[in-house]
Each structure stands twice: as C-alpha cells, then as structure tokens.
Amino acid sequence: MEPSAALRGVTVVLDDRAILRGIDLDLGPGLTILRGANGSGKTTLLRAVAGLTPLSRGTRATSEPPLLVSHRTALLRALTARENLAFFTTYRGIAAAHVDQALARWGLAADADRPLERLSAGQRRRAALARLDAEDARIALLDEPFSELDAEGTQLVAEALARWTAERRIVLVATHGHSELDRAAARVLAVVDASVRQQ
Amino acid sequence: MIVAVRRSLRRALLVAGRDLTVERRQPDGLVAALTFTVTLIFVESLAVGPVEARRPVIAAALFWIALLFAAILGATRSLERELEDDALDGILLLAGGRDALFAGKTLALAATLGIVALAGGSLALVLFDLTVALPFHLVLGVALGVIALPPVVVLDTLLALRLRARALLVPILALPVLVPQLVAATQGTAAALSGDAAASLGWSGMLLAFAIAYTGIGLTIVPAAIE
Structure with a gap:
C-alpha cells in the first residue's frame, strides 16, 4: 500500500495569529517542494502534517507515523549517533543492521560511536537524516535539509531525495533555495498569506 | 491484549x-538529586535538633520530603x-x-530515585542513629514509596512541558497531589522503624495502590495532553 498524508480544512493559530488558514493538502508518493518567505508558516505546515502542532480547526490523516527532520536533530546529544538511531529502529522493530548501513551511507561510520555533542552541526544533521534510511520512513518531512551541510552532505541529500522518490515515499521538503529540486518535484507549493498555493 | 501489553x-x-x-553518561540529574537529598536531610536534622530527628516519624518525614524534591529535580532535568x-x-x-514516554520516564525516575533513596536512607540511619525494628518492612515500604512518587511527578512534568514557567509550576502542581503519598510513605517508614508490622504493611499497600492508580491516570491523560 502506498503511503498517504492529508490535511483537511486545517487552521493553526499560534500566539493569537493564524499561521495557516483552511489548508487542504493531499500528499502522495514523490517529491513535493514547499517554498515561502521566512515566517510564512512552512515549518508549521510540516509540524501540522507530522501531528506535532495543535490544530485549531480541521483534521490530519496519515497512513503511518511520519518522520520529521527539522532545524533541530530530534536526537539526544548525550547518546552516540548509533545509540540514537538504534533506539528508534528497536522501537519500530527494525533490524539493527539498518543502523550501520544508514550511518555508513551518510558518511558517519567512523563517528558512529561518538556522542552527538562531540560531532559538528553538519554531522549531527547527517545523523538526523540517516534516520530516514535506518527506519525506512515512508513519509519524510524535511525542513531545510541542506542547512549546515558541506558540499558532500548536500550531494548526499540530493541523492537521498532521488532515492526516496524512486522508492515511492512521500517526501515533503521545505526549503528556500535549491531551485534545481523543482525539476524533480511532482509538485511545488508555496505558503503565502497563511494559505498553500500551487506554483 | 497480551501482545499489546x-x-x-x-x-x-x-x-x-x-x-x-x-544519566549514566551525564549524571548531572542524579548528582543534583543526591546532593540535594543529602544536604536537605542534614539541614533538616539541624533545624529540628538531634533528639527530635531520632523520632521515627520525624526521621521518616525528613527523608521523604527530601526524596520528594529529589524526584521533582530528577524529572525536570530528564525532560x-x-x-x-x-x-x-x-x-x-x-x-x-x-505512552512509552510517560511509562519509560516513570521507570527511569524510579530507578534513579532508588539510588537516591539508598544513599539518603543510609545517611539518615547513620546521622540520626536510628534503630530499625523491621528491616524487611522498611525496605518494602521505601521501595513502594520510590515507585509511588514518579508517576505523579512525571505526569505533572510532562503536562507543564511546553510552559515557560514549568520550573515553578511542576512543584506547585505536584506537591498537593503528592501529600497522600508523602503521608503514607512517612507513616509506613515510621511504623517499620518502630516495629509496628501491621501499620507498615497497611501503608505499603496504600503506596502500591497510589502507584497503580497514578500510572493508570498518566497512561490515560498523557497521550491526549502532550502536544
């Protein structure tokens, strides 16, 4: 069964301000790019799809729990990259071998057993992205996935996006730049005035 | 059903x-709880005086008050x-x-609190020169007290998680709810110290009931309450 994610009439109000208003969104397999100015509500939209933001109105539905990689890693700094990823794979009942493969794929094999707090910001970001491979997440929500990454890391993300898209995953990427992604995207959306518009 | 459980x-x-x-890698939460407990027991004993501190009910109260604040400290640091x-x-x-977050944090806090109770209890026994009439009952009562506190503390800490004033709110929310546990733990420990087996077991049973009830409440409330 193919993954699916949808928002129906979603309004999100934060600090007495409507960040999103009456959003209807259907996400299917493939790459969807989400654009918008700073503070337009891209991150809030991703968190709404993930179920991490309370909805003032409307509903959300996903075929399975999404995996969100946001500006922060959502990993514990005191644990190593391997320990962090192993926690999630064990929780989901996924073989431990996936962790090693994912960390190697993201260039972290040599640093897998160092606590995250000793790694650079770019390496921590890679560890967070490696979760998507380790857990085989079918719904991937990525907020500025290229930030803090060097050229090699940026290339790894581009390759991963192509791979996940080919694997028929839902991949929703919020980003300012990287207009080259638009060519590979099934859809390009923009958050403008608390609404989502097709570009 | 069994598979789900x-x-x-x-x-x-x-x-x-x-x-x-x-916690093992960065034991700042445990160290803070231990330091706080030991210091509080010592200071409280000075405040009430050596004769009063040797009374079973006073010694037990000093110990459990210290442990209660240590539980709040540990849960707050963990979150x-x-x-x-x-x-x-x-x-x-x-x-x-x-669910896993609540239950897991509760288990971890109980384990941490067990270490703090061992250290704090040993200190209290030596410092107050206490005689333990019923050692098994004492261990049972303390163990049940250690598992009765975390469900309430973790629940309140999780509910206050997204609030800016959570450091202030957690004790305010938790302490009134924890009064029955505090009374049961204190009375049960005092009974074990003074040799009243029936009372000690009765209070221990009450602590077990509190632990079960608040674990059930936590598992019911937390999934709906945390954003």
Whole structure:
C-alpha cells in the first residue's frame, strides 16, 4: 500500500495569529517542494502534517507515523549517533543492521560511536537524516535539509531525495533555495498569506 | 491484549533504558538529586535538633520530603534534556510514543530515585542513629514509596512541558497531589522503624495502590495532553 498524508480544512493559530488558514493538502508518493518567505508558516505546515502542532480547526490523516527532520536533530546529544538511531529502529522493530548501513551511507561510520555533542552541526544533521534510511520512513518531512551541510552532505541529500522518490515515499521538503529540486518535484507549493498555493 | 501489553512494556523499557544511559553518561540529574537529598536531610536534622530527628516519624518525614524534591529535580532535568534539539519530537512521532514516554520516564525516575533513596536512607540511619525494628518492612515500604512518587511527578512534568514557567509550576502542581503519598510513605517508614508490622504493611499497600492508580491516570491523560 502506498503511503498517504492529508490535511483537511486545517487552521493553526499560534500566539493569537493564524499561521495557516483552511489548508487542504493531499500528499502522495514523490517529491513535493514547499517554498515561502521566512515566517510564512512552512515549518508549521510540516509540524501540522507530522501531528506535532495543535490544530485549531480541521483534521490530519496519515497512513503511518511520519518522520520529521527539522532545524533541530530530534536526537539526544548525550547518546552516540548509533545509540540514537538504534533506539528508534528497536522501537519500530527494525533490524539493527539498518543502523550501520544508514550511518555508513551518510558518511558517519567512523563517528558512529561518538556522542552527538562531540560531532559538528553538519554531522549531527547527517545523523538526523540517516534516520530516514535506518527506519525506512515512508513519509519524510524535511525542513531545510541542506542547512549546515558541506558540499558532500548536500550531494548526499540530493541523492537521498532521488532515492526516496524512486522508492515511492512521500517526501515533503521545505526549503528556500535549491531551485534545481523543482525539476524533480511532482509538485511545488508555496505558503503565502497563511494559505498553500500551487506554483 | 497480551501482545499489546508486552509491546507497550518493551517500548517503555526502551525509553527507560535510553534515559538511564544518558544519566549514566551525564549524571548531572542524579548528582543534583543526591546532593540535594543529602544536604536537605542534614539541614533538616539541624533545624529540628538531634533528639527530635531520632523520632521515627520525624526521621521518616525528613527523608521523604527530601526524596520528594529529589524526584521533582530528577524529572525536570530528564525532560529538559528532551527539549534540547527537540529530542522529544522524535518520541512523540512514534506509534504509542506518548505512552512509552510517560511509562519509560516513570521507570527511569524510579530507578534513579532508588539510588537516591539508598544513599539518603543510609545517611539518615547513620546521622540520626536510628534503630530499625523491621528491616524487611522498611525496605518494602521505601521501595513502594520510590515507585509511588514518579508517576505523579512525571505526569505533572510532562503536562507543564511546553510552559515557560514549568520550573515553578511542576512543584506547585505536584506537591498537593503528592501529600497522600508523602503521608503514607512517612507513616509506613515510621511504623517499620518502630516495629509496628501491621501499620507498615497497611501503608505499603496504600503506596502500591497510589502507584497503580497514578500510572493508570498518566497512561490515560498523557497521550491526549502532550502536544
């Protein structure tokens, strides 16, 4: 069964301000790019799809729990990259071998057993992205996935996006730049005035 | 049903194991709780005087008050770590993650509190020169007290998680709810120290009931309450 994610009439109000208003969104397999100015509500939209933001109105539905990689890693700094990823794979009942493969794929094999707090910001970001491979997440929500990454890391993300898209995953990427992604995207959306518009 | 319970338990143990690994690597929460407990017991004993502090009910009260604040300290520190880098979001997005978070944090706090109770209890026995009439009852009562406090403390800490004034709110929310546990633990410990087996077991049973009730309440409330 193919993954699916949808928002129906979603309004999100934060600090007495409507960040999103009456959003209807259907996400299917493939790459969807989400654009918008700073503070337009891209991150809030991703968190709404993930179920991490309370909805003032409307509903959300996903075929399975999404995996969100946001500006922060959502990993514990005191644990190593391997320990962090192993926690999630064990929780989901996924073989431990996936962790090693994912960390190697993201260039972290040599640093897998160092606590995250000793790694650079770019390496921590890679560890967070490696979760998507380790857990085989079918719904991937990525907020500025290229930030803090060097050229090699940026290339790894581009390759991963192509791979996940080919694997028929839902991949929703919020980003300012990287207009080259638009060519590979099934859809390009923009958050403008608390609404989502097709570009 | 059995499969679901076993799966939930496995997930809770995973979260608890993750918490304890972090605590072992960065024991600032445990060290703070230990230091606080030992200092509080010592200061309280000075405040009431050596003769009063040797009375079983006073000694037990000093011990449990210190342990109660240590529990709040430990839970707060544990959840603070989850907020760094939004690690909490990673768990919240897992299927059954909210249940596992509550149960796992409760188990981990009980384990941490067990260490604090051992150290604090040993100190209290030596410092107050206490005679233990019923050692088994004392160990049972303390063990049940240690598992009765965390469900309430973790529940309140999770409910206050997204609030800016959570450091202030957690004690205000938790302490009134914990009064029955505090009374039961104090009276049960005092009974074990003074040789009243029936009373000690009665209070211990009450602590067990509190632990079960608040674990059930937590597992019911937390999935709906945490954003």
